[in-house]
Amino acid sequence: MITTKLIPRTASAHEPPMLIKQLLAQSLKYEPQREIIYRDLFRMNYVTFNGRVRKLANLLGSLGVKGGDTVAVMDWDSHRYLECFFGVPCVGAILHTINVRLSPAQILYTMNHAEDKVLLIHEDFLPLLHAVKSQLTTVESIIIISDKVYAEGGSVEVPEGFAGEYEALLSDQSEACDFPDFDENTWATTFYTTGTTGNPKGVYFSHRQLFMHTMGLMSYVCGYQAVPFSALADVYMPITPMFHVHAWGFPFLATMLSTKQIYPGRYEPEMLLRLLLKEGVTLSHCVPTILNMLVSSPAAQQFKPQLSKWKVIIGGSALTKGLAKAALELGIQVYAGYGMSETAPIMSVTYLNDLERPLPIDEQVDLRTLAGRISPFIDMRLMDDNGQFVPHDGQSLGEIVARGPWLTQGYYKEPERAEDLWRNGWLHTGDVASITPDNWVHIADRTKDVIKTGGEWVSSLDIEDLLSQQAGVAEAAVIGLPDEKWGERPYALVVLKPGVEAAAEALRSQLQAKATAGEINKWYVPDRIVFVPEIPKTSVGKIDKKRIRSEMKDVLLNG
């Protein structure tokens, strides 16, 4: 660090910390009449919303929640969840967004690990809670949430021992509440990420980080218009769960800009489509599966004019070219985003620049199915095994590492895993990619799957792609196995199409010929190809390379 002169401050001078309450305050400044809508059940303007957030703050206070306490939520995407996004951190407490898709044992682990003091839970998740309730060590109060209360005369039964029902409890509270000032590095949110080994890991974010994430996202979508977004014209509806990395941070931005927002509750195709059309939704984010469901439904052609105003950012898994093209042909503007729990999450999003915007649809598809361009304020690099940076030449592979204003500064109570995440002072994503000189990110593999051969990194996915394109091949899985000379070499499992005869050497020769002709890299040719009736998969249908490595190593090495 060089020595600089800091600004002098007179005793009475004031400079505010960056807090989430400042984003909230903005929502009342210019367009307080705009609406936040929950399914076809509840709608309110930003004045009411702000009043409810303050009531929630008072409710939490009445339950004994103090600065540093954790408040957990299990709900579908709702206005209530949005109220918690602001109400919980604005009193200096920590919002724990529980991943309701975890197993009861994992949920139990995360709740005890995060030391949840208060739990807000939708009645749909009560069975999950009942499975673990007796083993919760820190929870003092539970609030039940139900949609039934929005129906005329509707009510919900409050289970014994619960503090009450959300709406009823809110209505008892005053709207008077001045959110306090505190250190901008105050812990605001936490949630858990599961890997293939070990317990779920708790990531966490400060007020400053979430404020900066909002600024970065605003730069992207409002400043650069990567995904054109204007508070004047856009209507936002998340279709990525709010427990999933702050629903990508859009709820903070949309609220700050007092954008019209739609919260769809549990994702039901019919309700999503109805809200999309009725409320004029223009911006969403979701996984490819949901977009695919919509694009391939008969309703899509019928509602083409309305859908052509819809912009969708895809994340979670890769956007395929087929889906991107199908969506674009319907007029839906599709974009891809890349990020992870550790990164709050925005790391890169599609941005077509002045030179690329006029490209024909097929060339756009090639770009839109990449992992996007590096986000504003994110310093993304590629690093090799020795901690050296790899050039951004669009070819060289390296692990994506990053620095930036909104990256988790560790894993809660996991000092060793935290240091491993941040080794060399850069957050390690575990993803292997190439980056073009103009900042397009192409994710190639996971670090544990990339094959390191002869000093080169080779993407196992690229070889799988290559094999799949060969005649007779139905499916392929490729892993790296130790090799004395090269460090590692690729080995392949191949499932043939019905009726095709196995001929490993013929397939290898075919690839070898391509390599000799310079069509493919010679390192790509697997040392051995083994034909199998099926490839081991995980419970969610992904190729299970861990199992292949442990169970099939011998057969791959020795035939």
Place this chain on the structure above:
Amino acid sequence: MITTKLIPRTASAHEPPMLIKQLLAQSLKYEPQREIIYRDLFRMNYVTFNGRVRKLANLLGSLGVKGGDTVAVMDWDSHRYLECFFGVPCVGAILHTINVRLSPAQILYTMNHAEDKVLLIHEDFLPLLHAVKSQLTTVESIIIISDKVYAEGGSVEVPEGFAGEYEALLSDQSEACDFPDFDENTWATTFYTTGTTGNPKGVYFSHRQLFMHTMGLMSYVCGYQAVPFSALADVYMPITPMFHVHAWGFPFLATMLSTKQIYPGRYEPEMLLRLLLKEGVTLSHCVPTILNMLVSSPAAQQFKPQLSKWKVIIGGSALTKGLAKAALELGIQVYAGYGMSETAPIMSVTYLNDLERPLPIDEQVDLRTLAGRISPFIDMRLMDDNGQFVPHDGQSLGEIVARGPWLTQGYYKEPERAEDLWRNGWLHTGDVASITPDNWVHIADRTKDVIKTGGEWVSSLDIEDLLSQQAGVAEAAVIGLPDEKWGERPYALVVLKPGVEAAAEALRSQLQAKATAGEINKWYVPDRIVFVPEIPKTSVGKIDKKRIRSEMKDVLLNG
């Protein structure tokens, strides 16, 4: 302060400080081919610009500039100035933007007071420099700037003792430069504001403050679209000097967004218009005089189609209804902004919300000539003499006080004036205003001119307006004078139109009748009206209330 839990940080974790270099880095990320243009003399893309900024950093290093040193600039609005906006603070030095309109004695005072070590000076200002050069106590190196070098074979004579000419010195430097990290509270810029008494006061801003100002401005113009601004479509040209409060911060935002930017050099009407048309400028800011000059020029009607893409924010003095209407009728979108040297400067800017955007032009004019709506992230209040807040009811007057992320934290080496600025923990603007419940700011007066009568604050400007509207009145000046019963009472000087007979009591009765009829507030009627042949004015043509108070008190009180 309540107690909260801060985020834990593992030893190797990294979180970047908010520095101006991060804004600069963005300019290369997506649209490096866009251009920065200086008059009809010089154009470059952002790659070249970034290279030149790094060369400037190396040049400063070669002159011995270290963190905390001050580098002063005297130039017209230019690409060179923009290079200094980034190059100087990015090496940890302080940019002193010298107000070239100050007297030589004031410039001398500010340069010695700021401890300028290096001076970059356009040759047009050499006479100013020569007048004071022998008395400069801290300057070690002077770099001469000239436009002549951009002409084929053009050159400029380097005065004896100068370090050299800017372009020649830059060309000697390498582009290799890694800007260091340092504390985000590092002093980045400084400049001086002159009042009616005492020496010029030095205000100053940190990297964090300028970063946040850029985010606030981006929220305004890109997020809320208060003055619709998109990096995709807009072309920016400042017509407020860059020495004047960072040209309102737009150069930082436009550079971060790699917007096409035009720097017009010395303001010459013909050149401004030529650049406006040739480069397709869509966004500028200027004082009313410049807009008026343009709107009333014969060229305006001729170029109406092109001008109708131009958005202009007016600041410096009030936008009149006449000028606003004339501009709007030409298709020029006019906006008003309010701020001051102490506030970096953005405090409020016109924002028409969903309900106001469809209003007819005359009603829009009423709104657009206000001082705008309170800026994102700025907490603006009205305060009375006892430090109590005054309601935002659109009627009550109070002094504008503010808190926010980009307000000067004092006056350099002026501890008493700094504490007075920040008394009660709020920055005091010296401006009296009312604020509507929906955040429109209406500036009514200066605190020293507002008349405090019977517990009410009355705007002297409002009474002057009222008097001016009466038959026979050419001009009026109103001041408050002490009154035993009411604290203060208004007294007026009136200049009559030629041939009109003076009748003070008739004029007062006329106003009294209006008060009785409830048309005006009864406190508005001056205790005495004195007719004079002319009203004392300052050198810049403003009513000199200080002189009226000192020289005409007796005649006003006693007739």
